[in-house]
Amino acid sequence: MENNIRIAEMQIGQAVQGFYLVNDIRIRVSSAGSPYLSARISDNTGVMDAKVWNYSGPISENENGKVVLLQGEVTEFNRTHQMKIERIRLATEEDHYNLEDLIPVAPIDRQDALSEVFEIIGSMEDDDYRVFCQTMLNRHHSAFQSLPAAKSVHHAFLSGLLMHTLNMLRAANFLAGLYSEVISRDLLLAGTLLHDFGKEKEFLCSELGLVTDYSVPGKLLGHLYMGAVEVAEMANELKMPEEKSMLLQHLLLSHHGQPEYGAAVEPQCAESELLSLIDLMDSRMEIYAETLADTQPGSFSGKNFGLGKAVYRHK
Amino acid sequence: MENNIRIAEMQIGQAVQGFYLVNDIRIRVSSAGSPYLSARISDNTGVMDAKVWNYSGPISENENGKVVLLQGEVTEFNRTHQMKIERIRLATEEDHYNLEDLIPVAPIDRQDALSEVFEIIGSMEDDDYRVFCQTMLNRHHSAFQSLPAAKSVHHAFLSGLLMHTLNMLRAANFLAGLYSEVISRDLLLAGTLLHDFGKEKEFLCSELGLVTDYSVPGKLLGHLYMGAVEVAEMANELKMPEEKSMLLQHLLLSHHGQPEYGAAVEPQCAESELLSLIDLMDSRMEIYAETLADTQPGSFSGKNFGLGKAVYRHK
Amino acid sequence: MENNIRIAEMQIGQAVQGFYLVNDIRIRVSSAGSPYLSARISDNTGVMDAKVWNYSGPISENENGKVVLLQGEVTEFNRTHQMKIERIRLATEEDHYNLEDLIPVAPIDRQDALSEVFEIIGSMEDDDYRVFCQTMLNRHHSAFQSLPAAKSVHHAFLSGLLMHTLNMLRAANFLAGLYSEVISRDLLLAGTLLHDFGKEKEFLCSELGLVTDYSVPGKLLGHLYMGAVEVAEMANELKMPEEKSMLLQHLLLSHHGQPEYGAAVEPQCAESELLSLIDLMDSRMEIYAETLADTQPGSFSGKNFGLGKAVYRHK
Amino acid sequence: MENNIRIAEMQIGQAVQGFYLVNDIRIRVSSAGSPYLSARISDNTGVMDAKVWNYSGPISENENGKVVLLQGEVTEFNRTHQMKIERIRLATEEDHYNLEDLIPVAPIDRQDALSEVFEIIGSMEDDDYRVFCQTMLNRHHSAFQSLPAAKSVHHAFLSGLLMHTLNMLRAANFLAGLYSEVISRDLLLAGTLLHDFGKEKEFLCSELGLVTDYSVPGKLLGHLYMGAVEVAEMANELKMPEEKSMLLQHLLLSHHGQPEYGAAVEPQCAESELLSLIDLMDSRMEIYAETLADTQPGSFSGKNFGLGKAVYRHK
Amino acid sequence: MENNIRIAEMQIGQAVQGFYLVNDIRIRVSSAGSPYLSARISDNTGVMDAKVWNYSGPISENENGKVVLLQGEVTEFNRTHQMKIERIRLATEEDHYNLEDLIPVAPIDRQDALSEVFEIIGSMEDDDYRVFCQTMLNRHHSAFQSLPAAKSVHHAFLSGLLMHTLNMLRAANFLAGLYSEVISRDLLLAGTLLHDFGKEKEFLCSELGLVTDYSVPGKLLGHLYMGAVEVAEMANELKMPEEKSMLLQHLLLSHHGQPEYGAAVEPQCAESELLSLIDLMDSRMEIYAETLADTQPGSFSGKNFGLGKAVYRHK
Amino acid sequence: MENNIRIAEMQIGQAVQGFYLVNDIRIRVSSAGSPYLSARISDNTGVMDAKVWNYSGPISENENGKVVLLQGEVTEFNRTHQMKIERIRLATEEDHYNLEDLIPVAPIDRQDALSEVFEIIGSMEDDDYRVFCQTMLNRHHSAFQSLPAAKSVHHAFLSGLLMHTLNMLRAANFLAGLYSEVISRDLLLAGTLLHDFGKEKEFLCSELGLVTDYSVPGKLLGHLYMGAVEVAEMANELKMPEEKSMLLQHLLLSHHGQPEYGAAVEPQCAESELLSLIDLMDSRMEIYAETLADTQPGSFSGKNFGLGKAVYRHK
Secondary structure (H helix, E strand, O other): OOOOOOHHHOOOOOEEEEEEEEEEEEEEEOOOOOEEEEEEEEEOOEEEEEEEEOOOOOOOOOOOOEEEEEEEEEEEEOOEEEEEEEEEEEOOOOOOOOHHHHOOEOOOOHHHHHHHHHHHHHOOOOHHHHHHHHHHHHHOHHHHHHOOOOOOOOOOOEOHHHHHHHHHHHHHHHHHHHOOOOOOHHHHHHHHHHOOOOHHHHEEEOOOOOEEEEOHHHHHOOHHHHHHHHHHHHHHHHOOOHHHHHHHHHHHHOOOOOHHHOOOOOOOOHHHHHHHHHHHHHHHHHHHHHHHOOOOOOEEOOOEOOOOEOOEEOO | OOOOOOHHHOOOOOEEEEEEEEEEEEEEEOOOOOEEEEEEEEEOOEEEEEEEEOOOOOOOOOOOOEEEEEEEEEEEEOOEEEEEEEEEEEOOOOOOOOHHHHOOEOOOOHHHHHHHHHHHHHOOOOHHHHHHHHHHHHHOHHHHHHOOOOOOOOOOOEOHHHHHHHHHHHHHHHHHHHOOOOOOHHHHHHHHHHOOOOHHHHEEEOOOOOEEEEOHHHHHOOHHHHHHHHHHHHHHHHOOOHHHHHHHHHHHHHOOOOHHHOOOOOOOOHHHHHHHHHHHHHHHHHHHHHHHOOOOOOEEOOOEOOOOEOOEEOO | OOOOOOHHHOOOOOEEEEEEEEEEEEEEEOOOOOEEEEEEEEEOOEEEEEEEEOOOOOOOOOOOOEEEEEEEEEEEEOOEEEEEEEEEEEOOOOOOOOHHHHOOEOOOOHHHHHHHHHHHHHOOOOHHHHHHHHHHHHHOHHHHHHOOOOOOOOOOOEOHHHHHHHHHHHHHHHHHHHOOOOOOHHHHHHHHHHOOOOHHHHEEEOOOOOEEEEOHHHHHOHHHHHHHHHHHHHHHHHOOOHHHHHHHHHHHHOOOOOHHHOOOOOOOOHHHHHHHHHHHHHHHHHHHHHHHOOOOOOEEOOOEOOOOEOOEEOO | OOOOOOHHHOOOOOEEEEEEEEEEEEEEEOOOOOEEEEEEEEEOOEEEEEEEEOOOOOOOOOOOOEEEEEEEEEEEEOOEEEEEEEEEEEOOOOOOOOHHHHOOEOOOOHHHHHHHHHHHHHOOOOHHHHHHHHHHHHHOHHHHHHOOOOOOOOOOOEOHHHHHHHHHHHHHHHHHHHOOOOOOHHHHHHHHHHOOOOHHHHEEEOOOOOEEEEOHHHHHOOHHHHHHHHHHHHHHHHOOOHHHHHHHHHHHHHOOOOHHHOOOOOOOOHHHHHHHHHHHHHHHHHHHHHHHOOOOOOEEOOOEOOOOEOOEEOO | OOOOOOHHHOOOOOEEEEEEEEEEEEEEEOOOOOEEEEEEEEEOOEEEEEEEEOOOOOOOOOOOOEEEEEEEEEEEEOOEEEEEEEEEEEOOOOOOOOHHHHOOEOOOOHHHHHHHHHHHHHOOOOHHHHHHHHHHHHHOHHHHHHOOOOOOOOOOOEOHHHHHHHHHHHHHHHHHHHOOOOOOHHHHHHHHHHOOOOHHHHEEEOOOOOEEEEOHHHHHOOHHHHHHHHHHHHHHHOOOOHHHHHHHHHHHHHOOOOHHHOOOOOOOOHHHHHHHHHHHHHHHHHHHHHHHOOOOOOEEOOOEOOOOEOOEEOO | OOOOOOHHHOOOOOEEEEEEEEEEEEEEEOOOOOEEEEEEEEEOOEEEEEEEEOOOOOOOOOOOOEEEEEEEEEEEEOOEEEEEEEEEEEOOOOOOOOHHHHOOEOOOOHHHHHHHHHHHHHOOOOHHHHHHHHHHHHHOHHHHHHOOOOOOOOOOOEOHHHHHHHHHHHHHHHHHHHOOOOOOHHHHHHHHHHOOOOHHHHEEEOOOOOEEEEOHHHHHOOHHHHHHHHHHHHHHHHOOOHHHHHHHHHHHHHOOOOHHHOOOOOOOOHHHHHHHHHHHHHHHHHHHHHHHOOOOOOEEOOOEOOOOEOOEEOO
16 A cells, blocks of 8 residues: 655655655644644655645654654645645554665665774784774774764765774775875774764764754864863773873864864874875765765766865766 | 173173073084084073083083073174173072072962962852862962963963963953853853963973973874863862863863864853953953063064064054 | 734734834735735834735835834744734824834943943043043934944844943953053043944934944945044044044054954054954854843854854853 | 166176165174174165175264265175175265166156146046045145155155056056946046055155155054045045045045955945056056066066066066 | 837736747646746846746747747736746747847947957967967857857856957057056967957857856866867967967966966966956956946945945946 | 995084085185185985085086085084085096985886886776876876976975876775775776876976976966876877866866865866875875984974974874
8 A cells, every 4th residue: 555655756746655754843823824734754765845734633743753654745845846745643563664764874784894893993903002992892882883974964874974984994994004104004093993983972863863963062062072082081091001092182183184174183193194184085985976876977966065066977 | 790681681792791591502513613502591581692612511402491600792693692602601509599580480479369369269159160170270289370371472481371360360250240141250260260271281391480392292182172181080070060061171172262273163152252252362462561561652563473463552 | 902912922823913113115916916015023022024915005115114003913934923914004193102112222221321431431541532532422422322233243222332332341441450561541441432433324224223224435434434534533623642543543443353354454552452352252242142042041042143153052 | 986886787796886875774793893884785776785894984873865985895695795895985965976876766757747647637527526636636746756656565666656656547547438337437537546645644755755664654544544534634625525525535445455455445336446456457567567677588587575476577 | 919028127017928038947736736837038138937827838848048929917926026927839930029139139239349359459460479369260250259258247148258358358458558568469469369268168058149057078177278278279280389379378277367266377477467357357347337237326236246245336 | 435425414523525416506706705616415315505615616507416526524504514515526427326326216116116007007997098098108108207296395206206106096096996886997097197297397307307496388387287288189189088088187187176276177076086185195195204204203393394284203
């Protein structure tokens, strides 16, 4: 009975029936005096505004982030699609739907990715750095494997942080070899692994794991600082030598490269310089990947806010 | 026998005999093949280059920052004064000189200033903030009362940090009253007291207490971060509520006002906004005071590097 | 009969009857062919869009800024409130309403404030500056006590300029004492009093006194220049010494601090430097006050355009 | 007997005898204990450092800007030429020398240039603007025809302001025709004539007319403001209509084009926009002329500080 | 029967019948389920949104840029005019309408303008530059006389490039005389003629000649580069001396003046400096002309995006 | 007999005899009237000023860049070393010295490096790009293997361009695999190989191959443009498809990343974005390598001009 049409594939005029996530729920009264519900529905292919006219329940405003079963028709409003919902209810335990169709997830095998991270970390020769990284990985095991890397912009899906960090570890591993004259592989790998751990405290996530906002400490202190403070505390606990603790803190504080991009201090050693470039590279390449996926070969995308420009997908 | 002429008052051609600080000692061989000593001598009124020609001792290159007794003549080189030293030796315990004539010291009564700081802090109504500040003051008692506030630029003399902090506390105290609608007096005073405590780790000082350079952690981490980390640790120790700890850390991290001036995050509450302006105001007013002291009424100073411009002393 | 519900407290669906200010009146024909009136109504708590459908009078487009009596219902349009007016007419002399409920006014006692300004000015020791200020105050008495300090951004209410200037005079008075080594109290107070007098020519105001736009000279010349020119002329008239006239003109021309913020020249003496910081501080503190008044404790405001950022109201 | 070799043509080792300007006179004692005089000599082709060793008079330090007769030899010091003076005395009334060989003067016929300025101004159709300009020209007749246009950078020679203004008037005259659809010729010509009149008060000049420094009002108020204030006063005197006075003041206040280049307000009408471009164009073309005169065809100049770059003289 | 009311003159409520250009055609279904057509119509006086409700043909989405005959009524939507179309069909060969009323065209006589360009070019004394320019003019004859100079911003009408280039040639011709000391007239004229020839490849034009978008090479390479490459190739073909070819390429590459305005290199000779200023001047003057045409004397325009500010039309 | 002490290891007072490069030769007369020769001598470890007092030959000013045999003593002048030469003559064919000790050369095996470049290029799958690259490699074989990558800043030694390009090819090869979703390996490799080929025309080199200056076309057109033009011409010759030629030109024009760093256009496809980051990374890592080589572990370098900051070499 359900057709569960993917949001990215909906056409104006289509009848739709299926399970979707609901957010931004607002119940209001129209100028004609009748109540209606306004919300945003999503699956892992996209997002759409939705309305229930002459609304009488049963969803309330505090059900954001939950799964609903709905029936409706795709209409057009203000040059974009809008779902005109005719029936809606919360999904229950008896309902059969695939949560993975609703939540965007990194296109990686999570277990393989985690194993590879542990393997790279395990190959570090310096005991201090290796034990430090392993301790941190174990302590943050759960968040590290599921957190998105951002609220939007890039890697804004489950396990986005894992995917971003693994990609960067691979690049760091290779580049530490290419620039072995100036780069301490272990310091670079340690800084790469830990550079975004502070995001665990910076993000507010929905029940299903997506970033909905920044936390108050996230805004007032920032993930660079919070990550560095945890490094300082853990280094004390593990009695890591001062110089190594200081270098790791420096790599975290400087990984945005320039003060105007949010760096608390400028990179001042070869490893922090390289880490900031690897981070820039991986985030830009992911933005290209996400942007060009929606662009026809031989044409330009719309203006992307993360890059500040439109980009070309060649033939 | 000693004339101890003040460096600021020396004239070309004058014979000089007295006690001075010596720094930047270098022993070299001239192109004519004879050894000479090159150094910089200072008292609390100024600094001058000095040479000992045909040098045969007894000062060595690692006696920087010590007091010497010298005899010489003021000459001119490259349009500035230069001391041509004829005799020189290290001062000993038997020598009678006034150390305060050699080291620049803040023009305040140190005990009165400290008392006033304790009094203002003691007047805070919030127990958490007051106890926190008192504990920090006691722990850093010695450094806080003697440290300069900067290497150069402004308040670069003994007790400069105390003078700068006290001035700012007075301003904060008044302005908290003027803007009581939005300002929590206790938070503002606590942030003001602590804003530069991280400088204790940021500076390298000579034996006599002046800043000679920045420490390695000072450059790689910065005093904003190091100060905030200590606040975080101490807040844990004293079990200060999370919100208060976070706000204090935020005030320290943001007190430079803008990322391009070194702020790790931008001020985002009324107290951090005001603290950054009070800091800017007090440092600028001190630069004016130091600059205009050397400027004739009705004329302009030379270009000041801290302000980036020449300034006018009116009649 | 009238309920005069405050705009800030209106709820969707509520029936409203009362006196409000009307502005932006436009009479149009809908795509369905029927005439309607579109306008904005306000009281001293807020502003709301309003419509009269099937409009047949009696308000015309040139009645902006006047008081009307209306009856209608609060509806919702595009996620904000909109007043659907059923009846409307101009208020007459017989109507009883409180003009102060309609126009936002500074939260100060105007007479007390004026007295305090005169008192501070009266305490100046330099006859030239004091007489100059008193003459200017007398000449601009009326505008000075009623003008807003801005069109929006901060202090955009009746007597806003008086409130802003008095706050700044209090701060200047205190800080002149704190920095008495470099600050001439009389010059600073004179510059503070006069710094925004040019706004009288810069603003276009409605009949009831609020700023509706900038005047043509306001845009082509600016209030810094116009204020300084009047100082130059008055100084000639009063035969104030050249140096004092020049310094006062300099304080006015430079009080925005930096060319990119509108300063005609950069501050180049201690008093102009301090004045520009006091002005910055008072305008920022007022923006915080106005913004945080609408923000819940423990949460962030929306992005404020004057500050260029969202701000946090702590618990 | 005199050879009066031009400074630009002097060779190392040459014996020189002749009349030159002297400046920056300082009498000092060498480290060897003997007195010497240090100064800078110039003619209209260049400038050179000079020394008189074992100096015993008769020139004193307050004879800057005067003409001397000297005899000496061209030596080398620190990779540039230096005059080793053997004899020196002040020129007297009996001496025969050509002042024009010593002072750089604009390469124009001053009378012809003035006549052309008067002719262009005389051709203005609007009585208000024409009379205004003629009155200003008559009042400033003497300074306008002899003042340099700058201290250095460009047109830093006698009558430089006249040459700069005339060139700009010619360009304005032509461009007012080309853009007659948006440009009022009379307003543009009036603004062009008057745009730098404020420099008369901004400069301090030597007895012979060259700019030696900026005046105190020049620094604290600037020539844009001082020029505009005089326009405002004169317009009152001549009862010029408000709009015309305001426009002229606006052209003066905005002629540097952008706040970061010193404009007090941005150009906001077609004439002020065009005036700022003509001023930029004429000053840049003169810098090219002065720079390329010292550059070989087919090669680059040294870096020019006015332009911020080296420039190419093509073959 | 047709009234062909000019778009700039339409009033709400007016009945309209006539020929217009149609663009941005989209056929959609309303939320009420009925199809409608949305498009933009234009003539040489302006542009307006248009709707056909209950649409059943005969225009399809790929008829953009064609001429239609329509009948409808001017309504208001969202504070601007909107055409409610009742009848619409494509214009045919039998229809009588004036294409020049629909397409905006430069207000010049195209033949006179071309002749003047050829005449100025013909007056060049250097055979290399003259023959080069004449060859390029002949090769690009057709595009040069009809291309707009921009997509919007300025000269965005047929023959806009011709008008812009001719104006600049006139200015260059005059200014080459004024600055003959540093300017090679022939080089400046050649660079002026050719500076925007690369736009032929940078623009995508509609059938009727207006710029609808930038081409892919236009975005990836830019008209400065493409113009310079063609100069390099043609110079090889015509065996123009290396230095002259290089200079011409340099003038094209640098004519936007500064890297942040799109210059590939900075101007480094007098002619490229002057060319960049003439281009700036002519484009700004045209923006003023287009903006002030819609502004009442004595008032300000709306904010213009090309200039980044509102501008004043004086009385 | 020769000691050939390395310049980096010379001590004040040492007697030196050996072969060195000579540059900046100037023959002058001292203020005492005697001739002397001033020059700079170098080997592959450093550079030093040198003087020959009472000079009578046999080196003349146009022997720059040649090898000399000299005998002298290391003295000190102005706080740096200076060679006081007692004997000097040009090296002849009979002399035995090792040219490689005098000229700095990349620390790579040139043949191995070239082979690896050819191998990577040979592995490209796209025939157009591969053949294009091979043709360009063959045409520029000689310059490509010996040219420095810069005048100073980084890789300023023989074969520096080869070393820089090979490093970048290795990184590009790896990263094309890591980001294979968005990166065309062949396009990225082709752009990487060719990105600096334009430097062959941008540099002026000494007889022995080091960069002494920029050429005139190098300054007026830049290596980005000159490289892209050659690509355009060669693509025509080889009949490479338009899209591929355009993309390659785009990669060359944009490889400096941002206009303010010299990019003629911004990167607008994934490959140009990545190329600009790889170039930035390799040049920064080389600057770190060259800078840290002269820095003690646990301390900071002096301020590096390429990086704009001092950097830390950790323990």
